[in-house]
Amino acid sequence: MTGDTQRSTAAPHAAWLPDGAFAALGSRRVVVAGDGALTGTVAEEVAAATARFGGAFSRLEVGDAVADAELVLTLSPAETSPAASSPADHGEDTDESFRFTREAGAVVVQARTDAGLLRGLFHVVRLGEAAFDGPDADETHAPATDLRMLDHWDNVDVHPTMGQVERGYSGGSIFYDNGFVRSDLSRVERYARLLAAVGINRVAINNVNVHEHEAHLLTDDLGDVVRIAAVFRRWGIRVHLSVSFASPILLGGLGTSDPLDQDVAHWWVRAAARVWDAIPDFGGFVVKADSEGQPGPFAYGRTHADGANMLAAAVEPYDGLIHWRAFVYNHRQDWRDRSTDRARAAFDHFHPLDGTFSDNVIVQVKYGPLDFQVREPVSPVLAAMPHTRIALELQITQEYTGQQKHAVYLGPQWSQILGFRFWEPTGRDGGSPTVADLATGRGKAAEDPGTGTWRKPAGGFAAVSNVGDDEFWTGHPFAQANLYAYGRLCWDPTLDPATLLDEWVGLTFPGAPDAVRQAVHTVLDRSWETYEQYTAPLGVGFMVRPGHHYGPDVDGYEYTPWGTYHFADRDGIGVDRTVRTGTGYAGQYPSPWRETYESLSTCPDELLLFFHHVPYTHVLHSGTTVIQHIYDTHFEGVERVEAMIAAWSDVSTLVDPRLSERVAERFAEQLHSATEWRDQISAYFLRKSGIPDELGRTIY
Amino acid sequence: MTGDTQRSTAAPHAAWLPDGAFAALGSRRVVVAGDGALTGTVAEEVAAATARFGGAFSRLEVGDAVADAELVLTLSPAETSPAASSPADHGEDTDESFRFTREAGAVVVQARTDAGLLRGLFHVVRLGEAAFDGPDADETHAPATDLRMLDHWDNVDVHPTMGQVERGYSGGSIFYDNGFVRSDLSRVERYARLLAAVGINRVAINNVNVHEHEAHLLTDDLGDVVRIAAVFRRWGIRVHLSVSFASPILLGGLGTSDPLDQDVAHWWVRAAARVWDAIPDFGGFVVKADSEGQPGPFAYGRTHADGANMLAAAVEPYDGLIHWRAFVYNHRQDWRDRSTDRARAAFDHFHPLDGTFSDNVIVQVKYGPLDFQVREPVSPVLAAMPHTRIALELQITQEYTGQQKHAVYLGPQWSQILGFRFWEPTGRDGGSPTVADLATGRGKAAEDPGTGTWRKPAGGFAAVSNVGDDEFWTGHPFAQANLYAYGRLCWDPTLDPATLLDEWVGLTFPGAPDAVRQAVHTVLDRSWETYEQYTAPLGVGFMVRPGHHYGPDVDGYEYTPWGTYHFADRDGIGVDRTVRTGTGYAGQYPSPWRETYESLSTCPDELLLFFHHVPYTHVLHSGTTVIQHIYDTHFEGVERVEAMIAAWSDVSTLVDPRLSERVAERFAEQLHSATEWRDQISAYFLRKSGIPDELGRTIY
Structure with a gap:
């Protein structure tokens, strides 16, 4: 339900990109050099900022001589080629890293791709004056993962009970209005710019619960998706679609959606071909199958691997991805039956399938075994599938955490989850992989954690967006901080949530007295715990x-x-979820957590009633x-x-x-x-x- | 919500008027004599039945010689005049009584008005062969009250949460379809005939929660009401409308609906004039004011008598009625506050107003102090307003009694309520008025019950209909028996519910083996108690x-x-609703019930937790x-x-x-x-x- 959030006709709030956020950059002499669409975006941003704040802007060719510039944003001379940033190039260069050097107060940002250059631009914006102050520096920045995704639960039609945005607490949808894709996508453009500034690079634009009308985005209404993709493309963001597993029936007129049926497979091959023909940098499909009433392979006695791999084959020629959600459980359970445990379901369904998914399938796992509660143990599925690409799914929209009426900063929760280690310290330097490592395929997950060789590349991050057409984007203005922190943590999961709050305050309230920053900390730092x-x-x-x-x-x-x-x-x-007397859920964890949770004497207080x-x-x-x-x-x-x-x-x-x-x-x-x-x-x-x-x- | 009741396109079920119900009458020689529209309706029914079953039908003038007729349905010679049955005649003759005589197997039904003749016809239909068998008889039948009303909670628009029919469990509305009054009212005609056969004579055709669109039935959409009234008129039924107390604002563009504001009063005078100009036999207005969010006089610091009497003055020239609901309570109560008691609210609001309502205001009181629960004590308001016209409100639609998914025959509940006596036996023959007496102004209520002189005429009966466009009218076919029983109990509140079930079975399943009747009794007789x-x-x-x-x-x-x-x-x-330690609700009853309910040792088991x-x-x-x-x-x-x-x-x-x-x-x-x-x-x-x-x- 959309609740009572105001739908405002006022200009949308600038969020973390008010003009003032560009003051440091805009007052300097700036050079932008290089080709590529996103370099053009960088140049436009710089031109606008320097015009506003009295700086100077030059557009040069890569390698041109640069005199007395205070900031140079440039593609690297050697590797730069149009192909590297062309979205139509299959097997394309997804490098978004950039090098940041400062020498005597002059800053150079250099990137191999124009996407990297865009990330570098916003790095400088975030730093503000600090970008130009301080000692000489030479840093290379790269994202922890290429897969930094937002899922929208927006419906095209207003759903009779769920409204325009399912679990949306920020007014209507920025994409859809009462049955139609908006003709004016300027709000989407502003949104894409905000996302680019925090590093998001993929967006699924419709609800995973795919209703009748929404299913047609894949076929008849593809033209609307093309329009939306064009807006996001200018900001280095690819578009994904949630699709119904029953599409061959709903849209194709087939009698089945059995993944092992050849007609079904061919229908998907043709559907994918049409989508990528229209949107060469399209990201892929998100699928909620056999979950809460959504159709799936179980109806045909097939496994989720059967279902996902059939779709994966259809999108593979385009490097397309299948995000397959692990949120599968019996939602018609008998409350009298205490032996069935919904918390066990995802592990029981997916663990046996480890190693059977195709290379371009990502199994998307909610952080906890239930459903985005304020406190859950970290899902054991994340540790149970070393031979599968796993994405960690978070929920920015505050379904169970105050629905953007309560000020709840989720950064600390996410940070705790990202830093959680399933195993005892092991490996060369005494560490063990964190959840962030498992989702990014980096850090300790690049080593053998004792349970086998980990699948690379990994699945990255996904989260449900909290944005709507509300004046402040997110209902509660402070809920902007959650979207901000999510994007930043995707880029670097080790960032400190309190520091991110400082970044957010600095950008959002430029020039405000430090008391504002302090008050925001007082309000938000422990707000998750308070809730x-x-x-x-x-x-x-x-x-x-x-x-x-x-x-x-x-x-x-x-x-x-x-x-x-x-x-x-x-x-x-x-x-009682113990192995000894309960549902056995505790046994889904590797040691030492299976023992820690099993025992009353070691189970952490904050999870006591989850396990005992x-x-x-x-x-x-x-x-x-x-x-x-x-x-x-x-x-x-x-x-x-x-x-x-x-x-x-x-x-x-x-x-x-x-x-x-x-x-x-x-x-x-x-x-x-x-x-x-x-x-x-x-x-x-x-x-x-x-x-x-x-x-x-x-x-x- | 409308739930999952099937909306069928099949022909509606005949309910208690299948062709077979007319077999006894239709196989005989029948004469119909007299003028008036309803005599015409009687003649059409007889003509159709005799054609079907091989009898003979003659239409004569009143007083014509009748040879060898087995059934004569005739207006009484002396008093018959067109004026008596003209709906446009203010101060009209509302006599619906009829005289039934049987002499040597020949039956004569005689009535002073054509409405009485129509009632007499269906009396003969109900009796079947028994009408013509048995010893000679001379009986006069008259209804206990002229006010035998059904309230529909149908919306013109489909309400986002309440659906087409609020608390409707029988599909859509027979009047409205998704924003429009149906062009085909044939289903309404069948309904009116069914109602006429059980004696209903007034129908309010829209929800007491009057939403935006529905408010316009009073003005712009009056033409639709005219069409519906024309259908009901053929069956001796008058139409009422639920109106919004805020109509002068909503429809009239005034800044207030203060009942003491002259512009408001005049607006209603003009509105009433237009309605009765269009529908001379229009019944009146039903008002839910200051209740569950509906507007009312409290907003202006006025009493409910102020509000009702202002409307009453507007409709008085046409003998129009104001049904003013007593269902007024604070629906934003703080659950922490145990001193406030919703059960007290209607009495506390209305008892002080006794004697201040105009002659054509009827205060409509739900049978219990809460809201149509399966068991409540009888509302003390019914005993507390001897100088006010009180209507008893029942709920045929099974909101709290199984929603027409459960077989629950409410006849026994209503019969128990109707027979409830508030006072110790008193008066000439040792009786005391029953609730039915209070609502009809007859029986013991025609005497002084020791609390003052009772207002006459009384307010009669009203109930929420359980009918929709479902194939069986009522979702559960057995729920038809509730509508049947309600109509019959309005005519004669002393009828035995089990006998009414026999009537209903005999009409609904003509010719079925007696085992069917027995099975229906086994299912329904104690079904209320079972629920x-x-x-x-x-x-x-x-x-x-x-x-x-x-x-x-x-x-x-x-x-x-x-x-x-x-x-x-x-x-x-x-x-705890006792006077001594609780909310004091028990003290709203006259003796002996205040003492009976107050004491744990005398409080009836079935109400124990209501009072203690x-x-x-x-x-x-x-x-x-x-x-x-x-x-x-x-x-x-x-x-x-x-x-x-x-x-x-x-x-x-x-x-x-x-x-x-x-x-x-x-x-x-x-x-x-x-x-x-x-x-x-x-x-x-x-x-x-x-x-x-x-x-x-x-x-x-």
């Missing part, structure tokens, strides 16, 4: 209103077919009981929201009043909602446990 | 899924603003504990559904196979749903109370 405090406790998840997933409803999913339960009774709560069913009187490692922890964190969570609001109110007059007004309105709702969470959760557990709060606070 | 058994226990109500109200969700409304709570904790459950919060170990009058009662009734409820299904399956081949198929499909869902109710309710209370089932049955 966790006042919602479902100790990793148990959900407890949200069914359907829209906003606001508390402790038993909302407890007796439903969705497989997300907490099993609270008068004595205790939690899901314990009495309310169980004492946590923190020293408090489960029930007292529930009371304490819920009261503290609300207090923290009050502190966030106070901190922001001190600086709210120092920024754009429209932005301040929007933030204030969201804060009011966050405080109201957090209070509801506190009171409902506390009341529920007091009524159930009968154990009073040690501090005697009011519980209803 | 109560497997849903919310002991009068506590709700426990349904929020929004659509189908299926169990024990805590679904527990922490919401809707004011419908059960307060279950680990020790007990129920709402008790431990799970509290022993009921039945001798069992509350918790064991919950287990026992839920298991027995499902067993009873199984028995219902078995009983019907024995006879299912003896009726129309399409009907059997539909019944079988609904039974499957009822069993599935009842099992869910049993298991969820049992699991919820076992987890909360920790008290095991004495019989050791499986609880999850």
Whole structure:
């Protein structure tokens, strides 16, 4: 549901690219040199900035003599060739690296491809004055992965229950308006520029739940996709489509979509040929199959490898990719059946298929085994498929984390996930691969982690976008920071989320007093933890209103077919997922985590109820009981929201009043909602446990 | 929501007027005599029936000599005049009585008005052969009230969440299709005939929640109402409209709808004049004001009497009526506040206004203080306004009683409500007025019940229709019996529900073996009680899924603003509505009920949790504990559904196979749903109370 987010006709907010962000670059003498479409984009940006801030701009040929330039952005002389940046070139050069040198305050950015040059430009923009200050430097920057993708859950038609954007909390779609692709794509152009500035290079433009009308983007409505792709192309971004596995039936009039049926395979071959004919740099297809009602290979007794590989063969001639989602589980589970565990499903479905997927299939795995909860263990599927290209899927849109009404900065969550290590330290220097390594095929994943040789190239990153046609793009202005941080972490997963917040503040509020930066930190640094405090406790998840997933409803999913339960009774709560007495999910992890999660004495507090069913009187490692922890964190969570609001109110007059007004309105709702969470959760557990709060606070 | 009820293109089911229902009458020599439009309708019915079954039909003048007729349907010679049946005649003759005489097997039905003659015709149809058999007879039949009304909750536009028919479980609307009044009203004609046969004489044709488009039926779209009224008029039925209290703003362009503003009053005077000019026998307006978001007089600091009386003055010249709903409560209540009690609201709002409403205002009161639950105490408002015309409102559409997927015959519930007496026996013959007496102004309500002189005429009956464009009219074919019973109970509230079921079976399945009748009794006689058994226990109500109200969700409304709570904790459950320690609701009843409900020792078991919060170990009058009662009734409820299904399956081949198929499909869902109710309710209370089932049955 789109909720009540305002659809504004005001000019969209500049986000992290206001004019002021270009002040340092724009006031200097800048040279741009080289061919290629994206070099043209770089030149346009520089020309506009220097015109605005009194600098000078020259466009030269590569290798021309450069006199007294303060910044040179140039393709590398030797390797530069038009072919290297031509999107039509199969087996093309995807190098986006650039070299940054500073000598006596003069900066040169050099890249082998025009895509690299564009990344280098925005690197300089991000640095601001710091690009030109400081000691001499010679750095090479390259992305951790070529696959830095955003998935849009936008529908062409307004869906009767899900609206224009499924799980969208930012108004309508920037692509579609009530059944049509927009004729005016200027908002998409602004969006592409914002994405380019944070390093995103692939966008899937429609919902993975592919409804009737949307399925036709692959065929009849391909012309609209061509238009959108043309906009993104100017910013080094390729377009992908979500497709229905039943397309041969829906669109082709066939009687089956069996992946082993030759007519089906040939239908896809022809469909792919038409798409790449029209869009030579098209990225590929995203598929949600056999999941929550979407069609898939199971209907024909085929495996997901059968399904994915058939599509992969159709797109292989164009270096096309198949992003195949691992989000497969039984959504018609019987709540009475405690032996079935939705958390096990992705591993049980996909682990046996490791090594059977084609080279251009990427299995896209949600970070946790359930569904983007505020806290889940990292999905064991990420460790279970060394012979498969795995992408880590995150969710920028705040479906379960406050729906862009609550200020929740997800950078710290993502950073924690990206840095998670499945194995004990091993290898040459005592490390072991992080999740980021597994998704990028770099770092320790380039070595043997003891479980086999890891597949390269890897699958990179994907995430659900949080953007809509809202004036501030993201409903809550502070939710822009999440999109910003996601893009930056894709480029370099080791970046510090607090530093990224500084980058975001510096770009978004150029020239604002440092108090603004400090207030943003006070509001956002621990906001993920704060949200966790006042919602479902100790990793148990959900407890949200069914359907829209906003606001508390402790038993909302407890007796439903969705497989997300907490099993609270008068004595205790939690899901026993141990091997010894529970569903066995803990056994899907390699050592040492299987043992760590299995044991009550070692399981981390924050995941206790995900792995164990314990009495309310169980004492946590923190020293408090489960029930007292529930009371304490819920009261503290609300207090923290009050502190966030106070901190922001001190600086709210120092920024754009429209932005301040929007933030204030969201804060009011966050405080109201957090209070509801506190009171409902506390009341529920007091009524159930009968154990009073040690501090005697009011519980209803 | 309209749910998944099939929208069929098949010819609508004949319901209780199949050709076979006319066999006895149609095979005889019949004379119809008199003028008036409805006499014409009678003559057409007789002509068709006699043509079909080989009888003879003559149309004569009143008073003409009649030779060897077996049935004479005639207006009474003396009083007959065209004026008496002209709908344009203000202060018209609303007499619908008829005299039925049988002498040596020859039957004469005589009526003063053609409306009475139409009622008499269907009396003969209902009796079948019995009309002509048996000893000589001379009976006069008259309805208990002139106000026998159906309210439709049909929307012109398909509402985004409520669909074409709000709380409709029978497909689309027979009046509207996706934004338009149907051009083909033949289905409405069939409906009107069915209603005439059970005695309904007024129909409000649109939802009391009046949305934007629907508001225009009063003005721009009045021509459509004219068309619908013309269809109903042929069957002695008047049309009413639900109107928005904000119409002067919405439609008139005024800045206010303040009932004391002269421009507002004049706007309504002109609106009423246009309506009655177009539809001289128009019935009046139905208003849901200051309720669940609908506009009303509170916005201007005015009372509901101010609002109703202003409208009443506008419609008074035409003998028009204002049905003003008493369903007024705070639907944004804070669940933390246990002192506020939604059950009190209607009494608190309306009791102080008793005696201040105009003569043509009818205050329409839902039978219980909450909202059409399977079990509620009878609303004390019905006893609290002796100087006000009160209508009893029932709900035929099964919003909270299985949504026409469950076979639930509501006749017994209504009969119990209609026969409820608020006061100790008093007056000349030791009786006291029943609810039916209060709503009809007859019986004991025509005497002084000790609380003042009762206002006459009274307000009659209203109920929400359960009909849609479904092939069987009502989704579940057996739900037809509810519409049938409602109409008949309006005519005579003392009729026995089981006898009405016999009437319904006899008409609906003419010529079927008696086993069919017996099976219908086995299925329906105790079905209301069965539904109560497997849903919310002991009068506590709700426990349904929020929004659509189908299926169990024990805590679904527990922490919401809707004011419908059960307060279950680990020790007990129920709402303390006593005067001594609770919300004081029990004190809204006259003696002896205020004392009966107040005391745990006298409160009836079936309402225990409506009035009291008790431990799970509290022993009921039945001798069992509350918790064991919950287990026992839920298991027995499902067993009873199984028995219902078995009983019907024995006879299912003896009726129309399409009907059997539909019944079988609904039974499957009822069993599935009842099992869910049993298991969820049992699991919820076992987890909360920790008290095991004495019989050791499986609880999850």
